Each structure stands twice: as C-alpha cells, then as structure tokens.
Amino acid sequence: MRLFILKDLKLDVSVVNKTFEGATFLPDIIAFLDKKAGELREISDAVWDYAELGFKEYKSSKVQADYLESQGFSVKRAAGGIPTAFVAEWGEGRPIIGFLGEYDALAGVSQEASYIRKPRVEGAPGHGCGHNLLGTASLGAALAFKEALAEMKVPGTVRYYGCPAEELLAGKVYMAREGLFSDLDVAITWHPGSLNTVRLGSGNAMNSAKFRFHGKTAHAAADPHNGRSALDAVELMNVGANYLREHVINQARIHYVITNGGGQPNVVPAEAEVWYFVRAPHRHQVEEIYERLVDVAKGAALMTGTSYDIEFLTGCYEVLINDVLAEVMWRNLQKVGAPAFDEDDLEFARRLSETFDKGVVENLRKSPEFQEYKELQGQILNTTLVPPHGKGRSGGGSTDVGDVSWIVPTVQVSTATVPIGCPGHSWQNCASSGSSIGFKGMMVAAKAMALCGLDLIEHPEEIKRAKAEFDEKTKDSPYKCPFPKDREFPLDQF
Template sequence: MTRLALSACLLIGAAPLAAAPLTPAENAAITADVDGRAGALADTAKAIWSYAEVGYQEVKSSALLQQDLRKAGFTVDAGVAGMPTAFVASFKNGAGPVIAILAEFDALPGLAQTADPVATPIAGQAAGHGCGHNVFGAASITAAMAVKDWMIRNKVAGELRVYGTPAEEGGSGKVYMVRSGLFDDVAATLHWHPGDGNAVSVGKSQANISGKFRFRGVSAHASAAPDKGRSALDGVEIMDVATNFLREHVPQGTRIHYVITEGGKAPNVVPDFAEVYYYVRHTDPAIVKAVWQRVNDAAQGAALASGTKVEVEITGGVYSMLGNDTLAAVMQRNLEAVGGPAWTAAERSWAERIQPTLPTKKDLASATQVQPLQRHDSGGSTDVSDISWVTPTVGLSTATWVPGTAAHSWQAVAASGGAIGAKGGVVAAKALALSAAELFRSPDTLSAARAEMDKARGADFKYQAMVGDRTPPLDYRKPTGN
C-alpha cells in the first residue's frame, strides 16, 4: 500500500472520529479494563512460565494464547509463515488502519528455576523464562482485549492484530513472518519487553547472523592409528583460533561469540563429527554480512587444514532496530500516564531478599518510576527489528524484574514467575492499549510515522531477510547428532 493510499484509507475508515484524542473517560475505561483482567494475565503468564517451551516447540504456550484470544472474539489464523506455533489474531471493526501488537512466548534452555528469591533449580526441567516472554505474551493479549472492547464501545473503525511470534531467542521467528508479507499492510506495530525498569527506547539493537558449522572427518583409534583419522574437532578448533585472530581486524563494535556444541565422545577416538555455533553482531546489517563471510572463510580454511569437510546452517539473522520518534512520543506519554508498578509489602520483601544476589544493586524505588525516553544502543539483538524496517515500530520495557536484574538469569526467571512479573505485565498492557487506541484515532500521527520510517531506511530500500530464502529452522533447539 502506498503512503497516499494508506492516508486515504485512514481518513475514510476513521472519518467520524479522525484525529480526536482519547477523552479522560476513555483512558480510565481502558486502564480499568486491563485492571479487571490482571488476574487472568497473571494466570496465563504463570501457565506459560510452567510450560517453559523453547523456540518453535511452544505448542502449549501458543495454544493457550490462541484460546484466550478466540474466547475474546478474535479470529485466529494459526501456523502462519511455515511455523506451527506462529499465529495472527485479528479483530476487524470496519475499514481503517491496521495496528499490530506483538506477543512472544519462548523460553531459554538451561534456566529452570523456581519463583523463589534464592537460586533453586527445578530438577528435570530443561528450560526457563529468563527473558520473561511468558509475561510478554500474556500482557500483549490483555492489551489487545482492552483495545477491542474500546473499539466496540466507541465505534472505532480499523483492524487490531496480535502477532504470536515464536522463537525470538535465536530462531528469528518474526523474520519469516515479515518475509511472508504478513506486516505489509500494518500502519504501526507496538511491542514491549520485560526488564528491570520502565522505559521507551528508540536506540538501535544489534543486527546479527547466527549459524552452526558442522565438521565431518574420519574416525580412528587415537593412539593405535591416528594417521588414519581426520579429526572433526580439529576443524572446529582451527576455525575458532582463526576467528579469534580475526577479532583484531573487524569494524569497531563487532561482536563474535561461539560455543562448541559437539566435540566427540571419547579422547581415544578421533571424532568424525563436531559442531560449533556462532553469532556475529553489529548495529550495521551490512557489516554483519561482511564479517559473517569472513567467519565462513575461516571455517573453509579450517576444513582444508584438518582434512575434513564443513557445512553451515544459518539458524537466524536479524536487522538492527529502526527507531521511530513519532511513535515513541506517543508511547512515552502513555507510559508516563500509567506509571510504574506499585508493589505490596510482601512483594518488596521478596525483592529485598533477591537483591543481594544481583551483580548490580539499584534503588528498588526505581521500579515505580518512568525513565526519560532512551536513545542509547542495545547490546542485544531481536527479530522485532526486521518488522521496524517494513512498518513503523515502537517498544517499551517495564519493571517485571527487581531493579539490577540481568536478562537471561535465574533471578529473571524467578521474578517472571511471580507477582512482580505479573504487575510489570499489567503496566505494559495499559501502555500498549492506550497507545494503540490513540493511534487508531490519529491518522496524521500514523502518516508522520510512516514518513519518518521511509526517510530513515532510504528511498532505494528493499527488504531482504538476513536468513535468505531458507525455511524456518524448526529444530534449531534440538540436540544435533552426526
């Protein structure tokens, strides 16, 4: 859709209410709607926390969110873009703009932890919600339900969508949804993420490419017949050495990290299979592509040197975030109107018990405060970034964890499974809902956001996924065998 056609659509679809701001009564009704659903939000978040399903395996988590949305009157299209756990839920109330809210729900491997303020792993559980995506999904659908009710009450035209996006943690699920054109007609996309404070950000994230390099050699007795063997592990180690020397000769800000996922089973057997899993990051997607090629060259050289063969599987790849000041102003205003979560005495006591275990000590009162608009770049990566290059996008974080908590930690898992996590989710749901409602009423704001995005990405920009034309890596979290 062209910008002119989009503007026309917005003006026609929302003609009776074009550019009318939300009234205090409407704001109060939306936030009260979210408050009325706070118990359900907490229950959904806790259920997904207990499922703790990793990327592309979030069968129960996705099904629960879809079930709740269907009950609330949304039409759900499941299994989109070649991903069984991905979905798009829609509520359409006549012709008008399409506003999207993102929902994530995947867990991280190796972080099983109870909801207690002391390190207590859960025996037999392989994963945990160290990034709080259980609260992410629950809060996003709660916001959507509140906006839907508001649209009906006030006869607001347009379409509200919830995108159920699997495998954010390294699987790049949203990339395949973008590549499939599922965001092509979206006027604005809103998202949020759990954190240890309340803030809206327009800073860049890290673009990245990730992949697994699999070396294949020849097994032999490591002592009796070492000359007959060709060690796949040698290939991995030579590649790692070459890549580590490469670090001196890459652009400033480049990050390269890896883990050896398979290296053989016994020292006296020359391993015929070994695997190493790499990430390359930078805020500039072009630099990521160039450095990734050099890492790939190191792999090819290592295979030649070790007498092995190597193959590579791209498991993920994302752009850096394209910030949008127009939308950020809307979300910042609404987050400030909502304010941070208010803890009970019991919740503060829980926070005080976990605080000594945190590497960074922050004032617990900061959880109740809203920070100024954030413009600093992030060290992490997210597949939300790809969406930001095809539709205006903005996000916020809320205090779902105790201030000072790092993401991907047992402390984040613990908070995400309890009352503090759920309260942060309520704040996020309110800010998302108020922002979405305001945008439905603001065609000029949507047009300005689109113009800002078009200018930032350049007139010649054409979206091309960093993962190329590969299909979603649905088994990327499963152990690799030879």
C-alpha cells in the same frame, strides 16, 4: 499442569494502576483491563508454569490462542507454517495495528516465585526473560484495543501476533519471511525489564550458523596419516576467528560453542561441528563479518583436507527506532503511571536483590542511564517513570523484533517487572516474572500499549508521520530477510 485459580488470590486490581488522566473514552480502556486483570494473570501464570522452550511452546501458544478466540478474535494457528506461531485478528479496514507477543522460556532457570533459590523442577526451563508477561500484556492490549474500536465504531483492524522462539532469534524472522507483518501500519510491543521507560537505543543485528566439517576417520595411533580430522578443522577455524576479532569493529561480538567434537580420542573424527553467533550494531556489518568468517572456515578446510557445509539457522536486524511512535508511547505511559508496588513487593525485591552480584549492580548504578536519573539511585524497584533515553546507544543483545521494525514502524515500551540490577536470563528474573511485581509491571505495559494504539486511532496523522520517518530511514536499505527465501526453515536444528 496446574492453572492458578485467581479467585483465591484476592487480587486487588484497584492498586494496579496508580494514576490516570485521560480523555473521555480512555478511562474505559484502563477500567476494562483492570476488569480483565484476573484472566490475564491466569494466562501469564499458566505460561510461566509451562515454561516451554522456543518452537516447543505448544501449551503456551494454545492457551493464548484459545483465549483470544473466546473473546471474538479469528485465529490463524501454525501461522507461516510454524506449529507454535499464530495470528489473531479482529475488525476491518485500516489502520492495521499489530501487537507482538512472545512466550518462550530459557533452559535451566526453573524457579519458584521466591527470593530463595528453589527450582520448581531441577534443571528445567524457566521464564528468565519474563516472556510469560510479554505475551500476556500484548494480548491484553490487543483485547482492550479491540473493545475500544468496537465501542467507537471506527474502522480499524487489530492483530495479536503469537511469536515463538524469540530467545532463538528466529520466530519473527521466519514469520517476516512469510510476509505476515507486511500489511501492518504499526507494530506495538514491549519488554519486561527493571525500568518504566521508552528506550531509544537499539541492540545488535546477528547471524547464527553451524559449520560442519567432514573428514576421514582412521585409527588415531595405528594409521593417523590416513585420517583427516574434522575436529582439527573446527579448532583451526576457531583460531582463525579469534585472530579475526582484532580486525573487526570494536562493537562486534563473535561467539561459538563446539557442538560436535568427535567421539573418542583414539578415533580421528570424521565429523565435527561448531556453532557461531556474529553480532554487530548494523545488519550490513554482520553480513560483512560473517562473510569473512565463512572464509576462515574455507581456510580451515583447506588446511586440514576436509570439506564443510553451513547450516544457516537464523539472522536478525537491529531494532530501528521510530521517534514519532516513541513519543506517542511515552505520553501514554505517562497516562498510566508507574506500577503501584506495595510493601510486600518492595520486601520481595529487597530480599531478591541480596542475591545479585554487588559489583555488577554498583557498575550499573554508575552507568549513564543511572547517572542521568538521580532518583533511581535510591530505588530497588523502579517506582517512577524514566523519560525516553539511550538514543544512539547500542546494547549487546539482539531481538527478532528488529526484523519487524525494518518492515513496519515499530515501538516498544519497557516496564519494571524485576528489581533494579536483576541479572538477565536468570532464576531471579524467573522468580520476579512469576510474582506480583511482574504482574503489576505487565498490567502497566498492557495499558500503555492499548492507549498508544488508541492515540494513533485518534491521531491518524501520527501514523503518517511515523511512516514518513520509517521511509526516510529505510530508503537506502530496504528489509531483506536474513534467511534465504528458497530454504526450509531448520526447526529441528534449534
């Protein structure tokens, strides 16, 4: 595996950060991260290169854990019993500020850092969600925050959470079940995207489960009457689920794939399996719809004379927005400013954008987000800051950051690492995440997160306010891990 040698890249870190006006000690954070830019790019490029799938991020987690250890953090590897999770810690006392990182890739989107479709390895995974940048920026923020704590000689603990398998919506759920986030005061994270902003909207809560039906095999032509088809049960369950759709809330999403449909047509299948996701804007809605889906499975088993069992893989919460922390993050993102993209970046973005679906991009530009901020209309890459927005809106996707946000006040920033309209989970996203566009967005995120942490050290009353808001919002529905306490996490099932 190749590590990029950064000295050869002639990285001009002075252009990474466009504007900054901060209090006396704050410029050190910016300068510190600019100094570390080469090392951070090396880590980000290495993780991009490794492109490991969820729960298999052995090299990606190691490169990060080793680096933080070399920088004075004490590192707990295989945190919570997950081989590719780790927690790196420095300092003592409160507050305890946690920076959340991810490093898993996506199947099938391997791609060179080029605007022309060219897989690095045909059919292999790639960083189509920018998690190479995600983990590295959070790691950089944790490191800069540590330096600031040391310089100011104030109490405080910084943690970097190496969280595996976000794409499987599982890593943080299991870490949460093991109590790894429970003593945090605040969690800070980000997601690579197409806008420099603080989003106030949430995503969907979800459950992921495999339904396995067990029947009786028979010769499909000679004695079908002696068989009980598990595949029939899967098909009838799917019919039932498709009728269920009409009688659940509009925003709910139910999707499935048949993961085992039997061996060959002339054998009545004794075993069959279907894998479901159930999503909805709130956790309690997911639980209610999921219970009804289990009834559908029961009905299918009864109709077909089969039995069934369920492998509950994971579930997650929707993200609980903390308005106090969102405000703190926004004022710090403003101190950093938008990434300073140069002509080469803009040209790369222009060429890459030509591969996007025109209709999808046009619809995006008609969305409330884009209508609200007219300056975005003329931009291919977001070169401005977009004020916090989207309150009350819910996106379709899910993230296991949701679980952390129901345990501790949590804030996320977003920066431009891909051109506007870049499809999610795509080869284009992978290309941009390995380019200087991704890197510049990543550096802005690292700085904004580190400054946000510092702001909270300077203004402890903000932590108190954030906690009061959190307590108020969670008082009637405290966090309950979606994954049962007494069951072993089915790592091999993902």
